[in-house]
Amino acid sequence: MKRKKIIVIGAGYAGIAFLKSLDEECFRLGDFTIINKNSYHYHSTMLHKVATAEKSGKIMFDLREFLHPEIKIIQQSVTDIDEKNHIVTTEFGTFNYDYLVVAAGFEKESFNLKGIENAMFIDSYIQSGRIAEVIKRKFDKAVESGAGLNIAVCGGGLTGIEFAASCANMLKNKCEFHRLSSDLAAKFNVHLISSTPRLLTFFSEKLSKKTADKLENLGVKIMHNTRISSLEKGRVNFNEGGLDADLIVWTAGVKGASIVSDSDVENERGRVKVDPKLHAPDSTDRFYIGDVSAVSDGKGGFYPPTAQIACEQGAYLAREFKAILTNSAFDEPFKFKSNGVICSIGHTYATAQILGFEMAGFLPSILKTMVEKKWNVKLLGLKGAFL
Numbered sequence: 087m088k089r090k091k092i093i094v095i096g097a098g099y100a101g102i103a104f105l106k107s108l109d110e111e112c113f114r115l116g117d118f119t120i121i122n123k124n125s126y127h128y129h130s131t132m133l134h135k136v137a138t139a140e141k142s143g144k145i146m147f148d149l150r151e152f153l154h155p156e157i158k159i160i161q162q163s164v165t166d167i168d169e170k171n172h173i174v175t176t177e178f179g180t181f182n183y184d185y186l187v188v189a190a191g192f193e194k195e196s197f198n199l200k201g202i203e204n205a206m207f208i209d210s211y212i213q214s215g216r217i218a219e220v221i222k223r224k225f226d227k228a229v230e231s232g233a234g235l236n237i238a239v240c241g242g243g244l245t246g247i248e249f250a251a252s253c254a255n256m257l258k259n260k261c262e263f264h265r266l267s268s269d270l271a272a273k274f275n276v277h278l279i280s281s282t283p284r285l286l287t288f289f290s291e292k293l294s295k296k297t298a299d300k301l302e303n304l305g306v307k308i309m310h311n312t313r314i315s316s317l318e319k320g321r322v323n324f325n326e327g328g329l330d331a332d333l334i335v336w337t338a339g340v341k342g343a344s345i346v347s348d349s350d351v352e353n354e355r356g357r358v359k360v361d362p363k364l365h366a367p368d369s370t371d372r373f374y375i376g377d378v379s380a381v382s383d384g385k386g387g388f389y390p391p392t393a394q395i396a397c398e399q400g401a402y403l404a405r406e407f408k409a410i411l412t413n414s415a416f417d418e419p420f421k422f423k424s425n426g427v428i429c430s431i432g433h434t435y436a437t438a439q440i441l442g443f444e445m446a447g448f449l450p451s452i453l454k455t456m457v458e459k460k461w462n463v464k465l466l467g468l469k470g471a472f473l
């Protein structure tokens with residue numbers, strides 16, 4: 087029987103969870119290829135640490151370091167998907183497929199905001215690394231001139247909070263390292279701009295307050311109920327007033343990758359509404375998983391895109407593929423139950439809602455590290471726990 091050709095687009099949590107959950111029989115029966123912009127996979131949930139050059143565990147992994155040797159790795163950007171003729175086009179060539187798994191993840195969502203080009207984004211390893219470089223350069227200049235540094239973080243969601251906390255810690259450490267006077271150190275500030283009356287509205291008011299208190303404790307200046315109307319070079323404008331900023335980091339939203347949002351496939355902000363077996367509408371050979379998919383929550387809405395659901399979709403799809411490749415029946419629909427959310431605020435503190443329980447302090451920050459290590463173990467085996 088002819089071997090089936092399976093192409094996976096995207097080496098994020100979803101694409102990698104899929105490939106790492108396949109068994110030997112799948113590799114005997116199918117030819118698997120992954121096409122990814124880079125030759126590596128990274129922890130997207132730790133990008134705020136890359137953006138502040140925070141010391142932490144291993145974040146980036148070479149794809150060859152952990153993928154099955156039978157998987158073909160193509161480091162290219164996909165530019166087009168021809169669903170009718172089963173062809174994926176990249177900048178350098180074309181690839182035929184029998185089955186396609188689209189796992190191209192998230193990109194920044196700018197909501198067509200005027201002046202958005204004046205902001206930087208935490209939406210990839212490279213972009214996040216650039217933020218760290220810019221902060222370092224601007225910090226050195228600010229120390230020399232004595233002018234100080236204002237960093238504006240636009241968006242009070244998980245990414246904005248984790249980055250603002252990490253950034254405030256970094257500035258404090260740098261000020262101490264350079265032995266700045268307290269007057270000069272007071273001129274180095276991180277501002278977190280949020281449109282909502284409180285942070286992380288999916289938390290209870292109490293936990294939300296604990297999150298804000300801890301951030302303020304670290305020196306982050308929070309602006310609630312503040313709608314950003316436009317950006318300029320060095321300034322964030324609000325509906326009323328504004329803030330001068332040496333660096334503007336936009337974390338106020340994400341959408342599915344442009345290879346999906348710009349395609350003809352029915353989607354909303356780059357997310358394709360998939361059926362219970364994760365197929366695209368009217369298709370049995372194209373699957374969308376991770377941040378490019380929208381999975382019904384059974385209550386008229388969709389689950390928010392997270393690493394957690396991306397990993398579970400990948401693992402589920404591997405079981406579905408085993409059935410496809412072995413011609414077996416597979417009636418199990420994809421089901422998801424969120425374990426909760428952990429928001430880290432610095433190295434040793436986090437607020438969390440886990441399995442219905444709310445907690446704050448050191449314990450949830452340890453739990454978050456354990457989740458990261460568990461993923462490392464999935465990639466590299468036991469040694470991953472120590473990286």
Ligand SMILES: Cc1cc2nc3c(=O)[nH]c(=O)nc-3n(C[C@H](O)[C@H](O)[C@H](O)COP(=O)(O)OP(=O)(O)OC[C@H]3O[C@@H](n4cnc5c(N)ncnc54)[C@H](O)[C@@H]3O)c2cc1C
Pocket residue numbers: 095096097098099100101121122123124127130131132133134162163164165189190191192208209244245248343344345375376377378391392393394395396428
């Ligand atoms: C700072 C931060 C903190 C977060 N914290 C949490 C958290 O605590 N818990 C949680 O559950 N979620 C969290 N998230 C969200 C989580 O990271 C995403 O939901 C998750 O990464 C989605 O996984 P994915 O595999 O769909 O996509 P991604 O991780 O985005 O991976 C997609 C991959 O596809 C590649 N790609 C894209 N387009 C193309 C193309 N055209 N051609 C080739 N390759 C392409 C990309 O380069 C990338 O490698 C956080 C996100 C950020 C930024």
